[in-house]
Amino acid sequence: MNIKFNNVSKAFNNQLAIDSLNLEIENGEFIALLGPSGCGKSTTLMMLAGLYKPTAGEIYFGSVVVNDLEPKERNIGMVFQSYALYPHLTVLENIAFPLKQQKVPKKERLRRAEEVAELVHLQEFLQRWPSQLSGGQQQRVAIARALVKKPDLLLLDEPMSNLDTRLKNNMRNEVCRLQKQLKITTVLVTHDQEEAMIMADRVAILDAGKIQQFDPPEKLFNKPKNLFVAHFMGNPPMNFLEGRLVNEGNQQVVVADDWRYAFTKEKALPEKYTGKQVKLGIRAHQLAITQESKDALPAKLLALEYLGREVIIRAAIGKQNVCVFVENMVANNLPEHFYLYPDRAGVHVFDEETGENLSL
């Protein structure tokens, strides 16, 4: 089932939480809604579930507008951050609960519940109460309960945020495996970019109630549409350098007090941007340390952070601080002043006013 948001808005007490959202999800696709806390991810998910009604716009499941459909008429499965298991029911009864609501005969619903429990490796815990399970097991129950009715759409609201790192990795793999195996259209909500990048086919980055970019992870990372996406994706965040775009002879150059960066002919920007205040964006691994000043940015060493095989160098270019990833070897014997040579393919130019990426 493919899903479409058409100019969907949601207001709480006249405050817009979601502002004309447009989004299309393909059948069987795994997408992630990624954004900082409070940006409206859960609200979007709740509208898909039918727990919140959009204030404006339409949500389509296939070709049907579902705005006015009750949650139970949508055939969705949902996993909550708190898992929301029913404390008064055993694991088996929890998993069978959605089938009970569909009036599936008892024998069959227990059989199907056991089947799904096996899928998430819960066979041994069927008679326990939720309070007797670990966080990871509780989450499996929640996933099994969401899957048991063979939903057309699976919704996951920060499902891993209460698990420790190891368990998180396990569950990520497991959820991905299940999703591929069952081919269920899935929407994952998370504030963890790593999680979104690992799990989802496409990631929608949400900020201030708007979608900033909706693309496969690799594209979000390498071709960010605007400053927010560039800043949000990647750890450490992208380095930004403020300057002004000018023409020198027939070359385009970004100049600042302490440095300049000249574009090659092929990578040049449209003429109309000349004179704009811009931000150069360069990722930490796309700066190389050199002693030659040609086409490079002068930097002053501030600090070193050892991360095992790699080292983060914190340096200042003019008044702006940057991070650089280098190998352990290079970091030793680093002079106080050196040059940073940007990988030309990795230089982005953002309009300082609108935040738009001008170099795409």
Add this chain to the structure above:
Amino acid sequence: MNMVVKKTPPVARDSFLKTLQKKWHLLLAYLLLTIFSLPIGLMFLWLFLTSISTHTIAGVIPAGFTLEHWSFLWGPVEVGGRVLPSIWQATWNTILFAGGLTIFEVIISTMAGYTLSRMNFPGRKLMLRSVLILHAFPGVLLLIAIFYVLNALGLIDTLWGVMLVKVALQIPLSIYIIKGFFDEVSWDIEWAALVDGCNRLTVWYQVILPQVKPGIAAISIFSFIAGWSEFLLLFTFIFSEHNNTLAIYLLAIIGDFRVVNYGLLAAAALFYIFPVLLFFLFTQKFLMKMNMGGGKQV
């Protein structure tokens, strides 16, 4: 209270003194509690002894043994020359009254409490406030008005009529208590149930009610005890002897004050409190779980 009292080895007198020093506040607490509850305990004891004594010495000390005062359990009772009906009719009436009250209150307040806790509708806040004000409002002030209403409805001198009045007067407190319990139930569970195929009514019944069981126990206990001990409303609106409850029956036993049979009164009083005492002993653990405030977002 689960205070672990360490056993002192017999050799170490010192350590015993030390323990005593550490626990003296505990000791003091027990001492004070004993002193304050002693009079009540003694009164119950006296009541019991009086009920099985033939006479009292100096008007207070029971003496002689008899079961005659308990004869109301198997035979008719005579007070001041008047023969009272069997106490079992009054007992049955009391059970009916208290039990009916409990059932009505649980059904109404679980529904109303859920609605007030979970749903948004115009007038919700007003309703919550008026629930509180109604609770503070003394029911006695309404006696005359209620009399007219019951009379007009033809419910005067019926247990059902008085039960309805009592339900109405009690319901604000029950709603307020149970709403606190509903407030504590997470929205996620409710949402999960909606997604899993429930409608609002089945969510309430299958998922939310089981979470507020301690609250239901609490209001049941409160209602039952309130019904069991109700006097004023019954005394005012019930005239027929066959509709009497135990509280009124006790009044009849006292008769006209000049010739009170204290042995009989004591026995009947014990008979009257016994079920409540038993009931309370079995249910008090639910009461301890109760959280009276609970009022998030009034």
